[in-house]
Structures are given as C-alpha cells and as structure tokens.
Amino acid sequence: MMTLAPPRPAPVTDRGSPSRAAKALSGTRGTAAYRHDLDGLRGIAIALVAVFHVWFGRVSGGVDVFLALSGFFFGGRLLRTAMTPGASLWPVPEVKRLIRRLLPALVVVLAAGAVLTILIQPETRWETYADQSLASLGYFQNWELANSASNYLRAGEAVSPLQHIWSMSVQGQFYIAFLALIFGTAVLFRRVFGTHMRLAFVLLLSVLTIASFVYAIIAHDADQATAYYNSFARAWELLLGALAGAFVSHLRMPMWLRTTVAFVALAAILACGALIDGVKEFPGPWALVPVGATVLFILSAANRVADPHTAGRMPLPNRLLATKPFVSLGSMAYSLYLWHWPLLIFWLSYTGHTRASFLDGAGVLLVSGVLAWLTTRYIENPLRYRSPATPTATVPVRRRLRRPTMVLGSVVALLGVALTATSFTWREHVIVQRANGEELAGLSTQDYPGAAALLSKAKVPKLPMRPTVLEAKNDLPQTTEDGCISDFDNVDVIKCTYGDPNATRTIALAGGSHAEHWITALDLLGRQHRFKVTTYLKMGCPLTTEEVPLVMGDNRPYPKCHEWNQRVMSEIIADRPDYVFTTSTRPWNIRAGDVMPGTYVGIWRELSDNDIPILAMRDTPWLVRNGEPFFAADCLADGGDAISCGTRRSDVLSEHNPTLDFVKQFPLLKPLDMSDAVCRKDICRAVEGNVLLYHDAHHISKTYMRTMAPELGRQIADATGWWVG
Template identity: 70%
Template sequence: MLTVSPTRSAVAAVSDTSQSAAGNRKAGFYRHDLDGLRGIAIALVAMFHVWFGRVSGGVDVFLALSGFFFGGKLLRTALNPASSLSPLPEVVRLVRRLLPALVVVLAGCAVLTVLIQPETRWETFADQSLASLGYYQNWELAGTVADYLRAGESVSPLQHIWSMSVQGQFYVAFLALVFGFAVLFRRRLAGRLRTAFVVLLAGLTAASFVYAIIAHQAQQSTAYYNSFARAWELLLGALAGALVPYVRWPMWLRTAAATVALLAVLSCGALIDGVKQFPGPWALVPVGATLLFILAGANRATGDSLPLPNRLLATRPLVRLGDIAYSLYLWHWPLLIFWLAYSGHAHANFVDGAGVLLISGVLAYLTNRFVEEPLRHRGPTQATAAPVIPWRRRLRRPTMVLGSVIALLGVTLTATAFTWREHVNVARADGKELLTLNPNDYPGARALIDHLRVPALRMRPTVLEAQEDYPPSTRDGCISDFYDTSVITCAYGDRKATRTIALAGGSHAEHWLTALDILGRKHQFRVVTYLKMGCALSTETMPRVMGNNDPYPQCRDWVPKAMAKVIADHPDFVFTTSTRPWNIKPGDVMPGTYVGIWQAFSDNNIPILAMRDTPWLVKDGQPFNPSDCLAKGGDAQSCGIKRSEVLSDRNTTLDFVGQFPLLKPLDMSDAVCRRDICRAVEGNVLVYHDAHHLSATYVRTLTNELGRQMAAATGWW
C-alpha cells in the first residue's frame, strides 16, 4: 500500500524537544527525496505487476514510509508536553487524505465489473468493496485464501487494497496507542515520556517480526495479508522517525548508505520472490533499504546537503510521480485485471501493459488533481521551503459540492453492495428446490449414461445457486478446514446399519457423499466421514495445496491421525480418490505416494473403493469455472474442456489391482464427460459448482451409476 504524505507543513525534519531542535522544526524542510523514493516504488510496483507478474517490494517501501511519516509526526505532537491530546484532528486528516480517491476508484471498478465481469463475480466484488471501504480487505483476502471452496476463484480487481487496509488499521491502532500512552504517562514520566514510548515501540516491533516469521512458516499465503505480521514494517518506519534527530553521519557514509539502499530497492523484485517470501525475514531487504535511505538524509537539520542518490530522487519528475503514487497504486491493478478479463489473455504483453500503465497514469493524475488535492487541504497552509504550484494554490480550499458528491458516491457503493448480496441470498433460497427436481426434466448424468431425451428447460443449479451447491458435510461442519488437524467424523446414510463405508480424504472424496448418503439409506449401510479440505490420503512428506502449490504441513499432520482412526474403526470398505491431475502435462495419474496408503489398508484387511478423481478444469494454466463462462453467454459446449486435456486415456489405478487385491477401482468419468469433451451442462444440470468440485445436484443424478459400480465391487446388492 502506498503511503500518503502529510501536509507540507507537517513533514518538517523530525527533531527532539530541545530548543535548538524546535528552531529547526520551525524553519523546517521537506524531504522531496522521499517523494522521489515513493515515485520509484510505485513505478516498480506497477511494472512488476503488469509485465512480470511478480511482487517488487515497493509495497513494503510504502509501508515503511507510512510508518515514518505518520508515526514520526505523532511522536512529535502527542508526546510533546505542550501539545493537545485530542486525536480527532488526525482522524479527520486521515479520512480527507485516504477515502476520496478510494471511493472514486471503487466506483469506477464497480462500473467495469458490471460491464466486463460475469455476474458470478459480482458477489465477490460486493464483499471486497465493502471490505475495502471498511479497511478490512486484508482479512477478507486471508479468509478467501484459507477457504478451499473459493480457492479457485479468479483474481479480484480489488486484491491490491489489502495493503491499504493494513495501513488504515495501523493508523487507528497507532493513534490509540500513542494518545493512550500520553494520557496515562505524560505526568508520571515527564521528560522520559518519549524515551519510554520508543522502548515500547521497539518491543512491539520485535514481537511483530517474530510473529511474522512464525506465521510465515505456518501458512505463508495467509500471513501475507496478516496485519500483525505486517505491523513491524510500519513500526520500523516509526522508529526511524524517532532516530532521525540523533543521526550524524559523515557525507561519505551517508552517500554509501543511500546508494546501497537505492540499489536494494531497485533489485528487490528481480532477486526475491516476494509472493512466497514476504512478510518473513526477506522483507527486511526493501524495508531496511527504505530506513537506510531515510537515515542517509537525516543530517539536513545541521545544514548539510543531501547525498547524491537522495538529490537524484528529489528531482522534479520523480517527485511528481510520488505525488500521484497513491492514485496510481489504486488504479493500475484493477485496470490490469479488467483488461485481462476483457481480452481473455492470461498475461499482458509489452504493448498491452504499456497501455494499462498509460491509462493508469492519466487517471491517477486526474484523481490526484481533481479529487485528492481539493479535499486534502482545508485552506492555505503555512509557508514551507517547498514552492507552491499555482494550480495547487487555487485548489487549497475543498468545495462542499465535491465533498458531498464523494460522500454520496460512497453511500451508493455501500447500498448497492448490500442490495446485490441480498439479491443473491434470495436467488439461492430457491436452491432448496434442487433437492426435488423432476428427474424427467433434469436427468443430469442419466442423459449421458441412458441416452435420455432432454427437454429444453432452464439449467439448474443456476450460476448463482451453484456457488453454494455443496455436499451435506460442508454445511454440517463435518470436514476439517485448512488449519484444523483434528479428525472430525460424522455419520450419514443408514446410521443404524451394521455395514460401514469410511469416506476419507479431501473434498474430492467429499463431493461423492451426496450420492453415498442416498445409497446408504437405500441399501442399509452407514457412511462415516474422515475429511479434510484439500488433503487426499497420501504419504507425501510435504503435501501441497492443489491450485496454488503452497506447502500444506497441516495435511501431512492430519493424514496419520486419520489413517489411525480409520484403521481402528475398521470399516467394511474405505471410499477415497485414487488419482490426481498431472501437474506437468494433461491428464491424470495415480501418484506413487498413494501406494503406502493402499498398503496400510491392505495390511489391515480393509478393502478400498478407489474412485478415479473427477477432472480439474484448467484453461491456459488457470482454473476454469464453467459458471463464469455460462454467465458471460457461453453454452454447455463452449464452456466445456476437451476430455484429453483433463483425463488420460486409461485409469492408471487399474495398474495396481494385481499388487493390491483389495483395491476396487471405480470410474465415473463416462458419466461426467462425453467421449471427446467434458461439457459444462448435462441433462439440464450444471456439472460443476466451481472449477473442480461437482455440484451436489449433478452428483445426485450419478447415484444410480455409482450404485451399479459399488454393487459390483462390494456384492452388497
């Protein structure tokens, strides 16, 4: 997220409370080089996002600068014995600086979402726009990453606002901390107040950094958005604000430090994979470089000139780029995402990317000039060393009309988001009808198997209903989430039956529960679930999450517990998946890490109903959701995937039957896909509810075929 600099009069050199320092603060100077650093950072962020699909470290630079500007300012005011202890003026300034541009960008994104994105994405946009306005977008994204049901979701045009939320939360927390500390200890500590607070700040910084390392190791993908794991980056900036008055380096050392810092910032994105390494220890590179650059220019209060690298960044073009950095950050990412959605490209080429950057720059300039600047300043400020640009002088006093329009726009966005969410809830309430669809009107898989005639009727579930067309175990909380390593068991089918089938593994085993529940009640057997999101039974030492390939240590810890529980319960059969998609070529394969699982069950005389996994739909290397395609106007054929791209010619589970006589292969591929294509809709029923999970409605239509194969495998009916 970008730092938004305080007003020019507020960014005087950070100094202590001595009389001489007070004189320096009154005269003041403005760190134009830090505006230039912000300009370099936004250029790196935008270019790396658009052309390279990588994290540049620029966001971490922004966070550190935010801590320096905001934290340093509060250290000079709230901890000054002569200052007011009211945080209200600071809150008002924050709102005036941050919200107007954000509201304008969100409004623009809302229009583009309706024009470009399918309606299946509108709910997510509504949720994330509310999260952005409420400054909890980072937690919304962290929850999405951890939610396997949404793990295949396309990238959000508002994803980048997570860092703004982290910054906003920091501002509120830091305000409360510093003013609360001042109220409690101003009289007791007197002259030691500032020192005591800096010690507290150092302790909080260390605690956050240690937490970041632990969270990074536990689940990096969620730690990336975690405010507590990111707090140390801002707190280090605030500490730099406390250190600046005491830094007295010779010019040669300042020049060397500034040069090293600038080179580190410029090379960070190329040398470090920030998506995988941040906010862990490697984030010290961009953050440490930022602090080094700040401190390299700290002697200015003594009359020294800035080092050469600092002077270079204080040049007018970079300073102007820094001025529009906040708006440019807001605009560039959604424009990139909308262009990719509109063009159908997986990545932006050089020309496309240049166009996105150019349009982003124009919109950023307009937003800065006509929204940010008029609403940021109440009126003329005190004179500073910085020259006042004429058009800025004319725009110092915000207009009531503009402020009212922005406020009305924010209210409209909020009301529209809540209205659409309510519409979706009403539409999904009709999903209860899915349990009682007429089988003649909605034959689903039976249209493939029995070649039934299919009447021309509306597809069910609809694209909105499909997103929550889950098996009963999901609704009942009978599947462990990504973080839970405990084994949760629930019973379905005929719960009083003496015969038992254990349904074990991940969500691709789980989605067969809809049919197994029906068969269990019909043929008198009990189904007991042993399920964990994204965790197939495997002896892999470090499983990875399918889709984003993140390490999944919780799965590794859960599998032995689940295996021990299943073996101890000794069911009549274990039902689990036996194949996975290849990650290096089209088709599917039985992984070698499944063999140890089959051996363990065989050693304990437990037969295995080994279900070939259903196809994972992928196009151009990205998860492909048929609902999105259908919502854009596609049909069952055009929104399908060639069978050869997702299924091998032969079920490789069959190669292991000789080795494991208790292995009973099941294969429903011909009931999901045609000979040449896996279509989006069969028999008026939507096959998938996302990119790789079968809809519960379609699984119900698979009940007869699954029952036929299970009867042959078990001999029970």
C-alpha cells in the same frame, strides 16, 4: 499486490513550540526539514510496483517500502506531537486528516471499478466485487482476502480487481491502533516520564516491533498465504519506520558513510523484486530487505537538518530522488496505486489473456498515469488541503473559495453512499436467488436427468439449467454445510455419520474435497441399501504418504496435511470400516490426462496390511484453460454454452484409468470410474441433462451428484457384493 502511499506530513497546531530536532522527525512541506527525497522514493516504489505487476506478475518489494514510509511519516508526526509539552492529544483532527487524505480517491476508484465490473465481468463476479468494495471501504479487505486464501472452496476464484487494497486496510488499521497507542500512552504517562517520554516510546515500539516480527515468521511458516494479509504480521514493517522517525534527528554520520548507505539501500530496493519472490517469502524474514533498505535510506540523510554544518547537503542518491520528476511521480503515488491494478485486471478479463504484452502493459500504465494525475489534482488535493483564507479575507471570499470544495466533497460522499447501497442491494439479490436452491433436491428426474442423459440416453426437455449460475456457488456437499471437513489450519480428525446410522456395514469416506463431493450420492445409497458412511475429511488433503504435500492448484506447502494423514490413518485402522472410499488419481500438472501419484501407494499398502479393502474412485475432471482453473458458472454467465465452458476429455483424462495398473499388486483395491457419467467420448461439458456439473472449477455440484447415484450404486454393488446392482 501493492500498498498505498503514506499520508504526507501536515502541520500540527500545538500550544507549545516543538524543538528543531522534534520537527526533524518527519518535517512538513515548505520547511527545510521536509524530505523531498522520500517523495522521490515513493515515486520509485510505485514505479516498481506497477511495472512488476503489469509485466512480470511478481511482487517488487514496493509494498514494503510504502509500509515503512507510512510508519515513518505518520508515526513521526504522532511521536512529535506526543512528545511536545502542552500539545493537544485529541485524536479527532488526525482521524479527519486521514479521511480527507484516503477516502475520496478510494471512493472514486471503487465506483469506477463497479461500473467496469458490470460492463466487463459476468454477474457471478459481481457479488465478490460488492463484498470487497464494502471490505475496502471498511478497511478490512486484508481479512476478506485472508479468508479467501484459507478457504479451499474459494481458492480457484479469479484475481480480484480490488486485491491490492489489502495493504490500505493494513495501514488503516495501523493508523487507528497507533494513534490510540501513542496518544493514549502520552495521556497516561506524560507526567510520569516527562522528558524521558522519547525513551519510553522507543522501548514500547521496539517491543511491539520484535513481537510482530517473530509472529510474522511463525505465521509465515504455518500458512504463508494467510499470513501475507495478516495485520499483525505486517505491523513490524510500519513500526520499524516509526522507530526510524524516533532516531532520525539524533543520528550522526560522515558524508562518505551516508552516501554509501544511500547507494546500498537504493540498490537493494531496485533489485528486490528481481531477486526475491515476495509472493512466497513475505512477510517473513526476507521482507527485511526492502524494509531495512527503506529505513537505511531514511537515515542516510538524517542529520542534514539537525546538524547545521550539513544543512542543505544530502548524499547523491537522495539529491537525485529529490528532483522534480521523482517528486512529481511520488506526489501521485497513491492515486496511481489505486488505478493501475484494477485497470490491469479488467483489461485481462476483457481480452481473456492471462498476462499483459509489452504494448498492453504500456497502455494500462499510460491510462493509469493519466487517471492518477487527474485524481490527484482534481479530487485528492482539493479535498485534502483546505482553501486558504487570510485573517483579512472577507466572508464572501471565504465562502467563494470553500464552495467548490464543499460541492466536490458532497459528490464524493454521495458516490460512496451509492456504492455502499448498491453493494448491499446486489448481495441481497443474490441471497434471494440462492434461497431458491433449497428446491434443487426435489427436481424431477424427467425434467433434470443429469447424468442419465449420458449413461442411459434419457430425454432432455428444453428447460432452464439448474442450479443457475447464481445458485451454483452454494450447491455444496452436506458435509461442508455441517462443518464435517477439517479446514486448512485444523489437524483434528472430524468424524460424521451419514447414510443409515444404524447399519452394521460401514464405508469410510476419507481424503480431501474431491472425496467429499461423493457424500451426496453415498448418503442416498446408504439409506437405500442400509450401510453407514463415516467421514474423515480435510480440505485439499487426499490420503497420501507425501511428507511435504502441496495444495493442489497453487502448489503452496501444506505441512498440516501430512500431520492430519498420520492421525487419520491411525483412526481408520482402529475403526476398521468394511471399505475405505477415497480418490485414487489426480490430474497431471505438467501434461494432459490423469495419474495415480506414487505417494498413494503407501496408503494402499497400509490399508491392505490391515485387511481393509479400498473403493478407489478415479478423480473427476478439473476445468482448466491455459493452465489456469476456470469456473463453469462464470463462463456460462459470460455468454458461453455447455461445450465452450467445458473441456476436452483428452486434456483431463487419460485413455486408461491409472488405478488399474495397481490392482494385481493390491488385490483389495477395487477401482471405481465415473468418468462416463461426467464426460462424453470427446468432451466434458459444463451442463448435462439440464444440470450444471460444477459448483466451482473442479467440484461436482450436489445437484448433479444426485443424478450419478444410480451408476455409483451399480459400481459399488459390483465391488462389494452387498446388493445386486
């Protein structure tokens, strides 16, 4: 994951004349104040980001370097303008500058990615690309990804080729908010504070920086995966850069100290990716390392402009980064940032690999570099910098100079319109296709026998699979549609009633989403055999005594699962259902087969001590390939079949149901095992009886679950004696 290169400072047309110190806040190209070493630092940052993404699969800290530089350059320019008496505070020119700087290259890369998505990825992925294209163009991609991170049903989705644009969205939101804040404050208080405006701005930014940093720590501890994309949790990194812009013209340091600071800062930036796991630690306190190092590097050459005795002199690291190779790399950092990640993801998708080899990675970086150079030279710069026109230039010359730029701008604008229209059109197509899913509940069992094809060798006519690959995503349990399952952030116990609500016999369905997907069959059986089903469900959270649970799949800490378990067990015991229906096994993370975790034993003991019997359901298989979950619908849409898109039974299920080992210890434990309803002797296929088994990588589709109801009813009847199975 990475971030965009900050907009380089551009001249501001003022009625007043800013002081030399004010100019030193960020400098402009062609002036002595301009910091070419920071262009070089951008080059270092983009190199770290790209290399760590391609070959190491880690976060390098380059994201945070870019954020701090963005705050310094953009914030410095706005502060300089706001503190200049008589300077215009009209925000429209700044917004136009941002649009010219950021949108053209973004539109081109998004359009190229759309073409590659159609050519390389299955149609089940097109909707995600369309959604994220719109989110990227609208600069709310970070919130789109935060929603994916917090949504358990989307947790297994493949990495998006647009995932890296989250940071652009954070910066775009920051630019507009900072513009409104600084110019709005200047308009209101310029006369009140007068010459003390700088102090007022420093105090304001300091308060906001501290507030954002504290919030980042709290959000990181509560839900790091979501906090990673949170705009306010990231704001302190940009604000700290802006504060550096406020101090840069006033700082005095001897050369030996500046050199030491520059060396230490550069070493910290270079070592950050190797020493800190940013994917897990940012935007928490450890993000201070790359951000703080960037600010120190900025300040290490601060007084070279403001102090005439040191003008033109910089510490050795700064002089090194101000050389042409680093500056040239920094000048195309934004385009390189845009290109390298999608090219890497599309290459991995095309080859089926999970990591890039050295040669593969070198090829991706080479192509990314060429495309970045072309994009910078022929798209970014022509649209970013207006054609020069001197006062003596004739009108025909002006028009001749502007015409290519106008044509290029028009082409990019049309490309953006076409991309937006195409994204909306495909989304509408998918909505129409999924609307047909309403008829899934009425499918004929003769045409779509599903599990009956395995259990009773029912004949399977040659008919199209249902749900289709586009319908599968929405073939969800009724509890999800009704909002009867607590999400990741909610620790409240949500209870809903299914089956026969007037029945005197009750089964409590409790646990995570793998308990939840049985509600479809339990609801049918409850209405048929007159028992009530009360749900106690939370996403990704089985009944467990584990004090530090982890989210299954990505192993991130899930403390709210522990808190919810404490609450739900108290409620279940107080409600005293006739049976508790929950999962009793999980797949091994480290080897083939499944296991009953030791942290489940405490649950069985507590329920048994309260004379509450347990219907212990063996978990259904998870689709995993090369250690990573995969979607059956994606595989089928990409040309696979029922066998190639399934998994070997021995990889996901042990020969012996692990729950059986605990029956003697807990007589009230009633094992249920539906493995033969989803798997053959040697393989668990993706499709059985013309019905798709999974709506994602590991949850049974509602349509297939209906076909399992008869066998589930037989096993429950044997366990409870409520009816004859």
